């Protein structure tokens with residue numbers, strides 16, 4: 204008898220007979236990877252691959268992108284519009300006309316009875332840009348409520364606010380190519396290998412070719428921190444203290460770029476005065492980083508030929524989110540690191556098209572970075588759309604995080620949720636549940652009818668998934684790319700673009716404003732609105748065909764532009780979008796206003812993402828291989844803390860805050876310090892049952908990552924039962 208390898212059957216990979224490859228862009232994170240989806244000769248989806256010629260991903264995809272084609276046929280997809288029956292206990296299937304007529308009438312009834320702003324709309328960062336533009340037309344131009352926002356308030360609002368305060372406009376100034384030019388790279392609260400794996404791969408490749416210091420600021424030993432040259436395990440919420448202290452060192456050792464500061468900035472004296480209050484020997488006690496390391500990092504950054512900073516939710520999701528962003532911008536401005544290769548301040552965006560909503564949805568203003576507060580902007584858009592400018596409010600209404608408290612107080616009576624799932628994503632879920640139950644009318648529009656929030660809706664609109672539609676995304680580095688409709692919409696689902704167009708027909712202004720039938724025609728409108736020598740967000744030179752040819756083009760890309768890939772960087776001339784043309788140096792003092800650990804609640808609770816899942820798992824929770832690797836809500840706990848509490852590996856525990864409790868499985872790991880736990884935020888009825896979500900005063904973004912909890916033991920069978928019940932949706 205023969206034993207060993209010779210007797211084993213070789214592993215075979217099932218042959219996938221692809222007849223056609225179709226071009227599209229990934230609809231999860233903001234990296235913007237280009238995907239080719241393979242169809243067989245019967246037009247059935249069989250596989251997908253990264254596009255080898257796309258500059259962003261160069262043939263690579265992460266696990267989510269690789270399996271994204273499975274979404275077309277995934278479980279839980281909505282097939283038909285649904286309306287509650289007359290007892291409001293069961294859904295019944297209805298036709299589109301009935302569902303849209305009923306919804307339009309309910310919106311009008313609520314607005315007539317309680318006022319225009321009593322009906323709110325909250326969308327997402329995951330529609331296509333033409334859909335955002337059309338939704339903006341519908342909400343700002345036809346429905347006329349001022350309480351309109353996107354769930355991007357939960358992820359990118361602080362970046363937007365910080366950019367506007369520093370540079371006079373939103374718009375990340377750098378690009379991935381900067382990794383190949385930088386001499387010092389600093390990441391604040393950003394775990395690229397898990398959050399943006401392909402951006403991480405670009406960074407790693409650049410670092411391998413031309414070594415430069417990688418400095419990671421994060422309270423956890425994240426995967427990125429494990430690869431860092433210097434890891435700064437900062438006390439949660441104290442990034443501004445660290446940055447002020449770094450600038451203190453830079454100013455006192457005269458390492459700043461005087462020439463750049465004099466020519467291109469304003470506010471230097473006040474910034475220097477405030478930073479003087481943060482000498483490293485004092486700051487170390489607040490931010491938890493020893494004084495010598497603060498000095499070393501400050502010198503490294505300031506002396507580098509080109510230095511760049513990136514950040515993600517570790518900065519944005521904080522009561523100091525907007526200040527944190529402004530302060531990262533300060534650091535780059537005083538060292539002359541804006542608008543040059545390898546020298547930039549680059550927010551790494553969360554959702555695939557959070558940039559598209561910032562640019563075109565009219566949530567926080569009017570299309571193309573225009574302001575509701577500026578009369579000329581209101582007039583220009585009103586003229587273009589053909590309506591009275593008085594129809595527009597003169598300042599922005601409520602953000603998403605203010606809309607829910609306004610439901611509690613009775614100010615908001617009706618709500619339309621588009622591709623967002625607050626029953627998992629919002630902090631302090633017990634309050635969100637009560638708020639949704641209090642609404643007189645709730646419409647949920649989503650690809651999945653089993654999305655948790657749909658339990659509370661009166662009407663459900665089934666939307667098509669991303670590549671059953673056509674339109675664009677803008678990624679983190681301002682690159683506009685194309686999503687092609689690889690398949691027709693499933694069953695009776697419809698593209699969001701179609702749903703908004705149909706709704707517009709039911710409103711008076713919908714007869715005056717043109718709502719094109721094709722996304723490409725909406726794109727042409729956006730191009731016209733983007734033209735102008737003073738407009739930074741200029742896409743007038745783009746066409747769908749050119750975008751596909753170039754595998755994405757970065758704005759600004761003006762009509763007649765010769766640079767076929769668009770402009771990689773903003774502010775290369777040192778002229779900013781402020782009135783004076785100078786960037787604002789914004790002095791940021793520090794007020795410790797977080798909920799912090801106490802004797803009753805001795806642990807920091809931190810939350811974030813894992814590589815296999817996206818947001819509230821509406822999609823990745825349905826993909827076998829994503830779910831298989833990360834099926835269960837868990838918490839990371841330091842083994843010393845676990846020993847003290849008698850918690851073994853894989854045991855269930857109850858995490859309790861002043862708001863509620865979460866039941867999770869313990870994973871003992873040194874990735875978290877002794878006084879912190881970490882829980883992924885993707886799971887329904889989990890970490891956001893305990894989070895507090897104090898708001899940043901500028902951006903209204905919640906501080907998801909800073910609250911205090913205690914750990915209690917729980918009977919293992921009871922825990923399993925609770926988990927089953929809470930995961931039932």
Ligand code: SF4
Nearest residue numbers: 229231232236265268
């Ligand atoms: Fe999609 Fe982001 Fe993964 Fe690229 S890195 S495949 S864009 S999820």
